[in-house]
Amino acid sequence: MPDSPELTKMKGWLQRALELELATIPPYMISLLSIKLPGNREVAEILRGVMVEEMLHMVLVSNVLNAIGGEPRLDASAIPRYPFMLAFEGKQFIDRQFLVDLAPFSEGAVKTFMKIEQPRDADVREIDVQRGVPALTIGEFYAAMVKLLEVIEAANPGRVFVGDEAKQFEADYFWSGGGSIVRVKDLASAREALQLVAHQGEGAPEGAQGRSGRVPTFHMGHFFRFKQILHGRRYLEDDDPDRPPTGPKITVDFNAVYPCKINPKSSDYPAGSVLAKLNNDFNIRYTALLRQLEDAMNGAPKALYDVTLDHMHALTPIAHEMMKLPLKDHPEGRTGCPTFELSVPEGASS
16 A cells, blocks of 8 residues: 555655764764864763764664654765755755865864754744644754654554564664664654654753753753853753853863864875775775665664674774875865765776
């Protein structure tokens, strides 16, 4: 039996959510890896925690998509290219027209990360899922997905969550960071999974938290973690989130970084050069990671172990080696940076 128009839309929205979550990981990763330790250690811990949770978000979205009979894709059409523009159904997010770069850690990068995770307005208008997502923020996008699922389930009670349960990721397949995997089998668990993603990103509507005068520091949303970096201080429980944090200082040094090239392309590295070889090695690993992650999302969930333990960790030393190598005759003295491009086997078409 073919999907209803609403269910088709829901699957498309979830696929787009998967792509949006994936698109944030390389920028966060490059910002993290560009930091010259031991300086900025607290900053590095914040960035690493956020990046790990973005992986969790991909897993949660995959669980919801599989639960309604969808097929998560991480093929060439789903892979982000940088600079990246947040967009939905081919249109830029309303009031969200900014580019996301692959760039070293900087004040500008942190401000961009805050824009990505910007909380919803506490008084945001009711979302009309029949007319589409207003897409003011990613959190509002997730709220619209929850509402559309409620509409679909109300019209087809007991006939929506019919996906293969063997494709679900469980708690044992993921660790570290805040939150945990939600096994999706019905509307309640789907709602839990999607609301966890939204809450970890934005925390909550900033104005709503401001009226309560408290910041939940234990599971602070990504927006507020980045805000701490920007202001160089930790939040206290009684801080007003509409204002800068007032807690202990965080050491932030925007100069203690590798000045890696912004939005690099493979063509930036001369054929046969050390940087070209390293970048090719990185992209081979990155491509293998994405293919294994797609396999994990489509029936082999245990492969997530290999994604996190093997490929993800193997990317770090390659990136660091590239960032230590200067680009020849670059006017700004930039160094190498991985391009996060798909590697096409020799003889295969792209």
